[in-house]
Every structure is written in structure tokens, then in C-alpha cells.
Amino acid sequence: MKKLISFTLVILWCMLAVSQTEQVAIIPAPVSMSTQAGHFGLPKIIKVEAPNRPELKPALTLFSDKLKTTTGAEVNITAVENSSNTVRLILNKSPNSTIGKEGYDLKVTPAGITVRANEPAGLFYGIQTLWQLLPKEIEGQKSNKKIKWQAPCVTIEDYPRFAWRGLMFDVARHFFTKEQVERYIDDMVKYKFNLLHMHLTDDEGWRIEIKSLPNLTKVGAWNVKKVGYFGTFSAPTPDEPRDYGGFYSQDDIRELVKYAKERFVNILPEIDVPGHSLAAVVSYPELSCTPGADKYHVRSGEEIMDWSHGQPPVALVDNTLCPANEKVYDFLDKVLTEVAQLFPFGYIHMGGDECPKNYWEKSDAIKSLMQKEGLKNMEEVQSYFEKRLEKIVESKGKKFMGWDEILEGGLAPDAIVMSWRGIKGGIEAARQQHQVVMSPTTFVYLDYMQADRVMEPHVYATLRLKTCYQFEPVPDSVDAKYIMGGQANLWTEQVYNMRHAQYMTWPRALAIAECVWSPKDKKNWNDFEARTEQHFARLDAAETKYDPAVYDPIFKASKTADGKLQIEMSTEIDGLDIHYSFDNSFPDKFYPKYTQPLIPPKDAVEMKVITYRGDNPLGRMTVMSIQEMQRRADRKRSDDE
Numbered sequence: 001m002k003k004l005i006s007f008t009l010v011i012l013w014c015m016l017a018v019s020q021t022e023q024v025a026i027i028p029a030p031v032s033m034s035t036q037a038g039h040f041g042l043p044k045i046i047k048v049e050a051p052n053r054p055e056l057k058p059a060l061t062l063f064s065d066k067l068k069t070t071t072g073a074e075v076n077i078t079a080v081e082n083s084s085n086t087v088r089l090i091l092n093k094s095p096n097s098t099i100g101k102e103g104y105d106l107k108v109t110p111a112g113i114t115v116r117a118n119e120p121a122g123l124f125y126g127i128q129t130l131w132q133l134l135p136k137e138i139e140g141q142k143s144n145k146k147i148k149w150q151a152p153c154v155t156i157e158d159y160p161r162f163a164w165r166g167l168m169f170d171v172a173r174h175f176f177t178k179e180q181v182e183r184y185i186d187d188m189v190k191y192k193f194n195l196l197h198m199h200l201t202d203d204e205g206w207r208i209e210i211k212s213l214p215n216l217t218k219v220g221a222w223n224v225k226k227v228g229y230f231g232t233f234s235a236p237t238p239d240e241p242r243d244y245g246g247f248y249s250q251d252d253i254r255e256l257v258k259y260a261k262e263r264f265v266n267i268l269p270e271i272d273v274p275g276h277s278l279a280a281v282v283s284y285p286e287l288s289c290t291p292g293a294d295k296y297h298v299r300s301g302e303e304i305m306d307w308s309h310g311q312p313p314v315a316l317v318d319n320t321l322c323p324a325n326e327k328v329y330d331f332l333d334k335v336l337t338e339v340a341q342l343f344p345f346g347y348i349h350m351g352g353d354e355c356p357k358n359y360w361e362k363s364d365a366i367k368s369l370m371q372k373e374g375l376k377n378m379e380e381v382q383s384y385f386e387k388r389l390e391k392i393v394e395s396k397g398k399k400f401m402g403w404d405e406i407l408e409g410g411l412a413p414d415a416i417v418m419s420w421r422g423i424k425g426g427i428e429a430a431r432q433q434h435q436v437v438m439s440p441t442t443f444v445y446l447d448y449m450q451a452d453r454v455m456e457p458h459v460y461a462t463l464r465l466k467t468c469y470q471f472e473p474v475p476d477s478v479d480a481k482y483i484m485g486g487q488a489n490l491w492t493e494q495v496y497n498m499r500h501a502q503y504m505t506w507p508r509a510l511a512i513a514e515c516v517w518s519p520k521d522k523k524n525w526n527d528f529e530a531r532t533e534q535h536f537a538r539l540d541a542a543e544t545k546y547d548p549a550v551y552d553p554i555f556k557a558s559k560t561a562d563g564k565l566q567i568e569m570s571t572e573i574d575g576l577d578i579h580y581s582f583d584n585s586f587p588d589k590f591y592p593k594y595t596q597p598l599i600p601p602k603d604a605v606e607m608k609v610i611t612y613r614g615d616n617p618l619g620r621m622t623v624m625s626i627q628e629m630q631r632r633a634d635r636k637r638s639d640d641e
């Protein structure tokens with residue numbers, strides 16, 4: 001009998017350990033983690049031991065504020081070392097070379113929580129992991145004394161794969177306030193991103209105060225508010241007010257930089273030239289090669305480019321700075337003097353992408369520049385510009401960075417390349433022994449739709465979570481030492497507000513976070529997807545919007561041998577049931593379950609589809625017209641166009 005009791009106890013103990021293992025869902029996945037039986041319950045008075053380091057102070061305030069707000073506990077921070085303190089944040093006296101500058105060791109035992117790191121950044125990341133071990137309500141804003149505030153016992157060793165773990169936020173196409181950018185930073189650091197790339201200038205707005213060039217924000221920061229599908233808007237009329245937009249004052253920028261630094265985030269400023277520069281040209285028309293630029297306006301989403309010929313686009317208005325005009329270099333010198341002073345980060349991104357050349361081709365000034373400098377084509381003209389620009393950036397003590405178009409016509413000597421048109425630009429730059437950040441459209445473009453176009457605000461391409469998760473920053477043919485890391489980009493042409501910015505970012509940024517932090521061999525889609533579902537609840541608790549597209553059906557339309565429309569359905573994640581109707585009513589779990597390709601009834605107009613896991617509806621009610629399916633079958637096209 002005794003034997004039976006102890007056997008039963010062992011089984012129960014194992015079950016407890018397993019159920020706790022299931023609850024642990026850390027994103028990005030740590031380098032190594034083991035779970036032990038038991039947990040640590042937070043006491044009513046939480047003693048936090050932390051080193052007295054100024055760069056850690058703001059993080060400690062955040063730490064204790066969050067604990068106080070949600071658990072209702074009293075939190076006391078002390079520098080006095082004592083093994084009975086509740087949470088011990090310890091800087092290693094002799095550095096642990098394995099974990100580097102940003103890594104940490106985290107141990108939760110029934111007696112307390114200890115985080116060890118070599119540097120304050122590591123302690124900060126250890127804390128981010130600790131939040132994920134606590135109940136999801138820790139992400140909320142309410143005190144919740146009914147929750148069992150406890151963390152499972154774990155031992156974690158963790159450090160990042162890449163030093164550059166970036167998200168880009170385009171604040172030019174639509175302006176986002178300082179407070180909204182701060183919120184973006186709050187969300188990104190939870191997943192250990194350490195770099196915010198701010199796309200500060202474009203055809204639709206100049207967003208940073210440059211004191212020596214006041215027109216940039218007096219004129220260049222404002223356009224006409226339009227909603228609908230950006231790129232197709234009617235041209236603004238003179239009576240429509242140009243009062244939409246905004247900019248960051250230099251004080252705002254300093255505050256943002258400080259806010260980011262307190263959370264161990266660097267801000268990379270981007271000033272996008274020589275293309276994408278209409279706001280600058282409108283502010284100072286003498287920077288253009290084209291007569292009549294003084295009649296231009298900051299773009300309000302009307303068509304200004306013809307993309308039908310591919311890259312580079314053909315401009316309908318000249319949105320470029322003129323490489324043959326000395327005033328342009330004086331202008332850029334002034335801009336960069338102030339930008340370099342405002343942003344302590346060592347790099348400045350100077351854009352360089354999608355620069356149309358058709359107006360340069362018509363310019364006498366460009367023709368004489370080509371003659372004088374022996375430039376053979378427009379790519380070499382842009383390369384001449386980029387090389388001069390690199391010198392200006394370097395004269396301000398910064399490193400020069402640009403999109404992969406800066407390779408064309410010859411790369412500036414020390415330029416760092418951000419590879420966005422796939423990975424080939426990055427491969428070529430690395431072959432030329434330049435540093436690279438990988439940011440390919442194919443895996444990390446957060447402006448693309450996350451599901452079928454019938455479910456999402458329309459953008460010209462789709463990028464699903466599962467594809468994001470396949471992002472690999474180091475191509476096989478490249479020496480890893482040239483790859484600084486990876487970055488996902490949120491362009492905001494079609495993003496009109498902050499809730500939608502969040503929706504486009506999450507959960508895809510979870511996948512990117514894992515691709516740039518976790519060891520390659522730790523990546524596992526099924527495991528990641530299960531953790532992501534747990535993080536949906538955390539995002540809900542944090543009131544951060546996300547796209548639940550992983551639950552939605554994926555449609556495939558084709559034709560049978562005898563020419564009938566055939567519809568196949570699947571889901572991004574395993575284990576979902578797909579229920580459907582062709583009779584216009586709303587399906588639920590009592591409707592037919594999809595098991596094999598379907599031939600729609602002859603006169604059916606639409607199908608409605610919903611996914612379930614067991615008894616729980618998960619996906620959104622998806623309405624797909626038969627006409628759309630027919631169109632895709634006829635044109636052999638998928639949902640991403």
C-alpha cells in the first residue's frame with residue numbers, strides 16, 4: 001500500500017511538473033531552459049536587490065511600478081546583498097563570457113528569484129523573461145489581488161544570436177506622436193528588440209525639427225488628411241486644409257532617445273534621400289533639378305509614381321534631391337549636423353531606395369556632372385551622391401547606412417547595407433566585406449497583409465506568420481561576421497492609426513524576435529506557434545492589438561480536369577476544424593467540416609468559413625465570393641495579390 005501511495009505521489013508530482021512546463025511560454029525562446037517542480041509565490045512585501053548602477057535606475061522604477069500596479073504588493077529596492085531577498089538582480093563580478101553583454105542567467109526556486117548578468121542590459125532582459133513567467137495579468141494596468149502571483153521554478157541561460165534586433169516604424173507616411181512611439185518601444189522591449197529605426201522623412205512628411213532649416217517642419221510636415229486606399233487618393237484641391245501631420249521637436253527627440261535608452265533601445269534615425277524627398281523639395285524647391293518644383297506640394301497619398309516598369313519607378317513629379325547641385329550637400333550637412341547631435345547612436349540611415357531617375361535624365365545640370373565626373377549612367381550618378389553623403393555622415397562622427405540600392409553604381413567605401421529587396425543585396429555587400437542588416441520583404445515586411453486579402457485591409461502582398469518565422473538572417477554563402485542582425489519594417493502608407501500599427505506588428509514581430517535572438521537550432525514552428533497563442537492572452541492583457549490571422553482559413557482555387565472550380569482550404573496551424581456554408585448563412589461547428597476539395601454548388605454566390613478547435617470558434621468569420629475564387633483559378637493566382 002505504502003508503495004502504491006508513493007508511486008501515486010511520484011506520478012502526481014510529475015504531472016504537476018509537466019503542467020508547469022506547459023505553462024512556460026517564453027518568446028523569444030531562451031538558449032537553454034529547464035523547468036523544475038514547484039514555484040515561487042510573490043510575497044506581499046517584495047524585496048528587490050539590485051546593483052547601484054545609474055543606467056539601471058529607470059528599469060528598476062519600471063520593474064517596481066509594474067509589480068506594485070498589478071500585484072498590489074509593496075516593493076522595496078535595496079543594494080544590500082542578502083540571499084533572502086525576493087528578487088536578486090546581480091551583476092557578475094567576473095564576467096561570464098558565454099552570455100556576453102545582453103545575456104543573463106535566471107533562476108526561480110521556491111526560495112526566490114535570481115537574475116545574473118554581466119551588464120545592466122542583461123538584467124533588463126532577464127526581467128523581461130521573468131514577466132513572461134508570471135501570470136498574464138502582469139501585463140495589465142489593474143491591481144489584481146485574486147491572482148496567484150507565482151512563477152514556476154526554472155533555470156534559464158540566455159543570450160542573443162544577433163546584436164542588431166530591429167523594428168522600423170515609418171512615422172513619415174502617417175505621423176505618430178511621441179507618446180505613440182514610446183508605446184511602440186514598450187511593446188518591442190518585451191520581446192528583446194533593442195533597435196528602433198525611425199523612418200523620419202518621406203514624400204508625405206518631414207518629421208524632425210531642424211532648427212537651421214525651419215521650412216522642413218513649417219511646410220514639409222503637413223499634408224491633407226485623406227482616408228481610403230493610400231496611393232489612389234484624389235489630388236488635393238487648394239481649398240483642402242494642409243493641417244494633417246506633425247513633427248517631433250528637438251526636445252521631443254531628446255525625450256524619445258532618453259525613453260528608448262532607459263529601455264536599452266537605440267534609435268536609428270533615417271533621412272531618406274535622394275528619392276522619397278518630396279517634403280524636403282517642397283520646403284526648399286532649390287534642391288530640385290527640375291524647374292517648377294516650387295509648385296509642388298507635400299504628398300497626400302495621390303499617385304506620384306508609375307510602378308508599372310518595376311524598379312526604379314518613373315516619377316510623375318520629381319521627388320528627388322539633385323546630386324548636381326552643391327546646395328543639396330550644404331543642406332544635407334546642416335541636417336546631419338543636427339541629427340548627429342540629437343541621436344547618440346553610432347549610425348545614421350540615409351535611405352537611398354527607389355530613387356526615380358527620369359527627371360535626372362532630362363537635367364542639364366546632371367549631364368554636366370556626368371561629364372565632369374566621368375559618370376556613365378544614372379546608377380553612377382546616385383553612387384556619386386551616396387559617396388559624398390557618406391563623407392558628410394562620417395564628418396559628424398557617424399557610420400553611414402542605406403537601403404540596398406546604394407550598391408548600384410558602386411558602394412561607398414564604409415557603407416553598411418540594409419538588404420530589403422530580398423537577401424541578394426546583403427549577400428553582395430557581405431561579399432564586398434561590408435556590414436549588413438538583413439531586412440528582406442520576403443520575410444519581414446510588416447506592412448504586408450497577414451492573411452487572405454478578403455480578410456485584411458488591402459496591401460499588394462501577403463506575409464504570413466509562418467513565413468516570417470522562416471527568416472534566416474545569415475545566408476549559407478555568407479560569412480556570419482558580416483551580418484549584424486535583422487530587422488522588420490512597418491511602412492505606414494496604409495496604417496492610419498496606432499491600433500492598426502500594433503495589429504500589423506503583432507504577432508509577426510514575435511516571430512522576428514525569435515529569429516534574431518534565439519539560436520537557430522532552437523527554432524521550431526509548432527512550438528513557437530503554441531507559445532504565440534499563449535502570448536495572444538498576454539497581448540490582450542496589455543491591450544496591444546494583434547492580428548489573429550493564424551486561425552483563419554487559407555483558400556486555394558484551381559480547376560478540375562473537366563474545368564470546374566475547385567476550392568481547397570487549410571490553416572496555418574495544425575489541429576483546427578474548418579466549417580463552411582455555401583448557403584449564405586453563418587457556419588458554426590454544426591455545419592459541414594472540410595475534409596476534401598470542394599466543388600461549389602452551381603449557383604452558389606459565396607462561401608462562409610469559420611475555424612474551430614474542439615468546441616471553440618477561433619478564426620474570424622470569413623466570407624469568400626465564388627467569383628473571387630473563380631478569378632484566382634482562372635488567373636492561377638493566390639491570395640497574396
Ligand code: ACM
Nearest residue numbers: 353354403420491
Ligand atoms: C523600402 O522598402 N523601400 C526600403
